[in-house]
Amino acid sequence: MSPAEPQTDTTYELLYWPSIPGRGEFVRLAFEITGTPYRDVSNEQEDGVQEMTSLISSKSTSSSPLFAPPLLRVSHPGAEGKLVIHQTPNILIFLAGKLGLDGGNNEASQAVARQIMLTALDLNNEAHDTHHPVALMEYYEDQKDEALKKAIDFRKNRIPKFFGYFERALKANDSTGHGKYLVGDKASIADIVVWQVLDGLKFAFPKEISAREKEFPVLYGTFYPAFKDQAGIKEYLASSRRMKYSHGVFRYYPELDRQD
Numbered sequence: 001m002s003p004a005e006p007q008t009d010t011t012y013e014l015l016y017w018p019s020i021p022g023r024g025e026f027v028r029l030a031f032e033i034t035g036t037p038y039r040d041v042s043n044e045q046e047d048g049v050q051e052m053t054s055l056i057s058s059k060s061t062s063s064s065p066l067f068a069p070p071l072l073r074v075s076h077p078g079a080e081g082k083l084v085i086h087q088t089p090n091i092l093i094f095l096a097g098k099l100g101l102d103g104g105n106n107e108a109s110q111a112v113a114r115q116i117m118l119t120a121l122d123l124n125n126e127a128h129d130t131h132h133p134v135a136l137m138e139y140y141e142d143q144k145d146e147a148l149k150k151a152i153d154f155r156k157n158r159i160p161k162f163f164g165y166f167e168r169a170l171k172a173n174d175s176t177g178h179g180k181y182l183v184g185d186k187a188s189i190a191d192i193v194v195w196q197v198l199d200g201l202k203f204a205f206p207k208e209i210s211a212r213e214k215e216f217p218v219l220y221g222t223f224y225p226a227f228k229d230q231a232g233i234k235e236y237l238a239s240s241r242r243m244k245y246s247h248g249v250f251r252y253y254p255e256l257d258r259q260d
């Protein structure tokens with residue numbers, strides 16, 4: 001069930017790396033589009049990042065361990081302890097039900113919203129692998145040859161395959177979504193994640209995306225601008241809370257972009 005209004009008695013805290021949008025951005029967008037108050041701990045609190053890393057490295061056996069950010073901490077007034085969860089899709093599915101971003105009131109449309117969201121997160125992860133195809137903890141410069149190969153395949157084969165799928169999903173929902181929504185007639189976790197990945201790809205592969213935009217007229221012609229214009233999102237994108245892309249998932253290396 002999708003509640004009409006966000007629950008206001010619950011406190012939500014995002015714990016992520018400071019100063020970059022990264023995977024934390026999907027969670028921020030879920031809060032911003034629904035007007036839900038949240039704390040962005042590492043960006044608002046001087047020792048916020050230490051709080052995040054100490055939660056992840058904790059050896060406590062009294063709660064389930066946490067593997068990697070983003071983390072979501074949830075507390076209710078009067079309740080003992082706080083729930084802390086990780087995995088971006090898990091966080092988004094958790095929030096979707098509470099904030100009315102789950103794709104509607106029936107199981108079928110909710111499953112569709114989740115599958116589109118998960119597919120867009122796959123694309124997000126593949127975009128990351130273009131600059132780190134071999135080892136996460138090594139510098140891009142030390143895996144540049146492999147990155148160049150990976151980026152060619154990503155641009156030529158993977159981007160059009162994913163974009164074709166999103167375009168078809170928008171067309172399949174055209175009678176209710178009118179090209180603006182992937183599921184139903186309002187924003188869901190599917191729209192949030194697809195939009196953020198489209199936006200990140202525009203930053204990371206500007207020539208490739210500009211050459212391809214016309215191949216996907218609903219995706220980049222209708223959906224992309226319409227999402228930016230939604231209440232909550234428009235204000236957020238103009239605010240200082242929206243951080244610039246730099247060294248997160250989406251990075252701009254001109255040599256990885258289309259060369260012609």
Ligand SMILES: N[C@@H](CCC(=O)N[C@@H](CS)C(=O)NCC(=O)O)C(=O)O
Pocket residue numbers: 022023024067068069070086087088089
């Ligand atoms: N599948 C996980 C991936 C999490 C992830 O890779 N987090 C990055 C930051 S965006 C990180 O710091 N990872 C540390 C690690 O994997 O060791 C998710 O979507 O949350």
